[in-house]
Amino acid sequence: MDSRxxxxxxVEEVFRDFKGRRAALIKALTTDVEDFYNxxxxxxxxxxxxxxxxxxxxxxxxxEEVPPELPEPVxxxxxxxxxxxEKDWLSLVAVHSDAWLLAIAFYFGARFGFDKADRKRxxxxxxxxxxxFEVVTGAAKKQVKEKPSVSNHSGSKSKSSSKAQRAPExxxxxxxxxxxxxxxxxxxxxxxxxxxxxxxxxxxxxHYGTDEFWICCDICEKWFHGKCVKITPARAEHIxxxxxxxxxxxxxxx
Numbered sequence: 001m002d003s004r005x006x007x008x009x010x011v012e013e014v015f016r017d018f019k020g021r022r023a024a025l026i027k028a029l030t031t032d033v034e035d036f037y038n039x040x041x042x043x044x045x046x047x048x049x050x051x052x053x054x055x056x057x058x059x060x061x062x063x064e065e066v067p068p069e070l071p072e073p074v075x076x077x078x079x080x081x082x083x084x085x086e087k088d089w090l091s092l093v094a095v096h097s098d099a100w101l102l103a104i105a106f107y108f109g110a111r112f113g114f115d116k117a118d119r120k121r122x123x124x125x126x127x128x129x130x131x132x133f134e135v136v137t138g139a140a141k142k143q144v145k146e147k148p149s150v151s152n153h154s155g156s157k158s159k160s161s162s163k164a165q166r167a168p169e170x171x172x173x174x175x176x177x178x179x180x181x182x183x184x185x186x187x188x189x190x191x192x193x194x195x196x197x198x199x200x201x202x203x204x205x206x207h208y209g210t211d212e213f214w215i216c217c218d219i220c221e222k223w224f225h226g227k228c229v230k231i232t233p234a235r236a237e238h239i240x241x242x243x244x245x246x247x248x249x250x251x252x253x254x
Contacts, residue, residue, distance in 0.1 A: 009108075009112045017105070026205050028134070036059065040081050041081075070104060070205060071104055074099075094136040102126070130205050138222065203225065203229060215242055218241045218242050
């Protein structure tokens with residue numbers, strides 16, 4: 001199915017479409033940021049950043065048909081690239097991408113006759129996710145309570161080994177549940193879930209899950225799903241200082 005012509009018809013389908021496009025745009029502005037930056041050549045014509053339900057992104061010229069089949073993303077993102085600091089430019093693209101995602105979602109809602117209750121439910125589902133701007137700028141991380149740098153519980157999160165050695169004593173005890181009474185162990189599990197339940201992946205923007213492996217960047221201190229940055233628990237054990245793709249790709253811009 002062509003991701004450009006797929007038309008979701010229920011609230012759940014529209015939300016699934018929204019999440020796929022959102023994941024694609026976040027990928028372009030974080031893990032794939034160097035490739036995205038290079039494609040936005042100011043010497044080219046007006047370019048747009050598209051995100052598709054398949055979680056793939058594309059920098060391309062706007063649709064030729066008028067009016068377009070779907071709302072179009074902001075035009076000419078490439079022209080401002082070299083006239084702004086990179087982080088400011090990415091933030092600007094992120095804001096416009098958020099606006100485009102909402103336009104797409106509510107276009108489908110209007111087209112397929114969502115009533116007031118459906119529109120409210122759709123917005124509430126969307127509002128549970130941080131915006132692309134919040135993910136790209138790190139604002140989403142600031143909205144949650146301060147979290148420890150390391151969680152040893154169930155081995156589900158990992159900082160680099162040098163940081164892990166400095167884990168607080170209370171967290172070290174969490175890695176030895178067999179030495180705790182059953183009730184105390186359950187309390188520790190609930191505490192760990194509370195501490196990390198609001199953590200957001202710097203790549204996909206999704207929440208932390210206790211059954212998932214995560215790793216934290218030693219430079220920007222954002223957390224990432226291991227699968228999103230292609231780091232396995234075994235590989236993490238041998239990394240002294242982990243740099244996420246965005247920090248690894250940073251270099252002085254002319």
